[in-house]
Amino acid sequence: MSTLVALARAQAFTAGRAQPIATVRHLHVHDRPFVLIPLAMAGEANAPLAAMAGTDPEKPRLLVVRQPRNRDDRFAFAAELAGELVPYLTSFATETEAVAVDRGRDVRYRFVDAPQVWVPNTGGIDFLRLFGRSTRFRSVDGDNPVPPAVPLLGKWLTFLAGASEMPGSSLLLTTVQALGLHWATGQSGAEDAHLGSLLAWIESGAAAAREAERGPVAGPATDPDFDNHVLAPLISEADPALSDVLRELLTPTWDGMWRALDLLRGLPVGDRVGSRWDGDRDSYSAYVQHLAEDGAPQPRRDGAVAAAARLQRLENAATRYAVQRAFDDPLVMAEYRLAGSAFGGVVTLADPDRIDDSGKRPVLRPRIMVATTETVRVEAGASLTSPARPSQKARVISVTPTATGYDVLLELSGGMGRKLVAEPGSVPAVGEKLLLTTLSEAYRPGAAFPDPADTPWTHGGPPPSSEADH
Structure with a gap:
């Protein structure tokens, strides 16, 4: 937890109301999202009990497994869920757009939207x-x-699920994490995992959150007490009331x-949210x-190289x-300013026409002086970037203390x-x-990994030769 988030949590506790910790939204919110609430029996290994799903808030579809321990019932549930989700996922695979690659020498195509x-x-x-x-491995x-x-x-x-592991991706999102990225409550992180309580902190305050804690959980596991006293009799007797009970349980979530x-x-x-969504579309x-x-x-496990x-x-x-979150949001960047990896100031001197002719050919290298009242923890030679001009580099020439702060002399390139x-x-x-920081959006080239066939047998390569075994 960062310093400013900890402070916001303390303020939320004192005020009894969630506090904003972002000035902008850091994720893409689709115009037609698919909401899915899975529910499984407590104590069972991935035994689905029900799911509420759909794209219309007024028309949720409830899918129920009458006997969660029955294989046929579980796969019938999977087929029903596929009937709801797969058409939605594939509905975006229609219109495409051309994207320039290789500095405009070629193009590739991607869909104009994604689920x-x-x-x-x-x-x-x-x-x-x-x-x-x-x-995914089942035979038909x-x-x-x-x-x-x-x-x-x-x-x-x-x-x-794999896309959800990619930081910044918006293909599969969790509601509590999305809210927690933008608001801080006065309760613990574990309590924030309860959607009803977290939402109440944001919408109404602490008193409403305490009341919401008594409400139904958001899954995916049910409460053991609910399983024993409510669910078990309905399942054992094949009671048609099971659907009504589960609907009542899931509707608040x-x-x-x-x-x-x-809210989001x-x-x-x-x-920079749009560029990340472009990556999701790719x-x-x-x-x-x-x-x-x-x-x-997909394989059960990736090979060593993969x-x-x-x-x-x-x-x-x-x-x-x-970096992108910090460049987009002054509240996020403030944390880096506290840590000394960013500072703000005013340009007091500028030489925009300066030419450096010390090399083989002359190059444009303007210099500017930035006066700041903040603590500067960068040294001469450091490379800085301004979010206002992310493609421009500012090399620190000198840092001079003044009566009110520091004068930082910078040489610009790009x-x-x-x-x-x-x-x-x-x-x-x-x-x-001007805001300057050591953070940079510069492209990071990938490492050169060997072909799997060129790795040792311990990493998926060819087995050792018979001569090596003797």
Whole structure:
């Protein structure tokens, strides 16, 4: 927990009302999201009991498993869920757009939109991941066949669960995490996992949150006491009232999730959210193409090379997401200013036409002086970036203490055109307020990983030769 979030939690506790910790929305909220509330029996390994799903807040579809321990009933439930979810997922695989690649020398195509699925909490993602694993390898013929929609559902669930691990992705989202990214409550992080309580803190305050804690859980596991005293008799007697009981249990969470979406839509969207959604559309388009061309289910475990490459992608995405959030949101950037990796100031001197002719050819290298009252913890030679001009680098020439703070002399490069005269507005002018940080959105190239066949047998490569065994 960061310093400012801890402070916001203390203020929320004192005021009895959730406090904003973001000035913009840091995720994409779809105009037509698919809301899914999975429910499983407590104490059972991924035994689905019910699900409430749909794209219309006024018309939720309730799917019920009459006997959660019965294999046929579970796969019938999977087929029903596939009938609701898969058509939604594939409905975006229609219109495409051209995207320039290789600096405009070539184009590729992606779909103009992509689906978005919401679950209440991280337990919902875990359930979908496990349910996808248990269904994507099922056979549609031979012994114990399942409906053809079941393995397809499993592949899609595995794709969505994998996408949810990518920082900044908006293909599969949890409501409590999305709200927690933008508001801080006066309760613990564990209590924030209860959607009703978290939502009450934001909408009404602490008193309403205490009342909401007594309400139904958001799944995916039911309460053991509910299982023993309410659920078990209904299942054992095949009571038709089971559907009514489950609908009553899930409806408050369903309504709360749609209210949460309205709250999030009320926030102005961050400037860089759109570029991350473009990445989601790329991922979706690639997976649709995979299903059309090959359609093989994802392996149970990645090989060593694939796992290392995925880990690097996740690490790069996490770094990029943190930087983008800070560049989009002054409240997020404030945490970096407290840590000394960012500072704000005013340009007091500027030499926009300075030429550096010490190299083989002259280059444009303007210099500016920035006066700041904040503590500066960067040294000469450090490279800084301004969120206002992310493609421009500012190298620290000197940091001089003054009576009121520091004067920081910077040399600029990039983002000014290709001539020896800077394009208008590309060099900060005297009097301009400037924010500078060590954070950077610069592209991070991926590492060169070996071909799996070139790795040792311990990492998936060829087995040792017979000569080496003797």
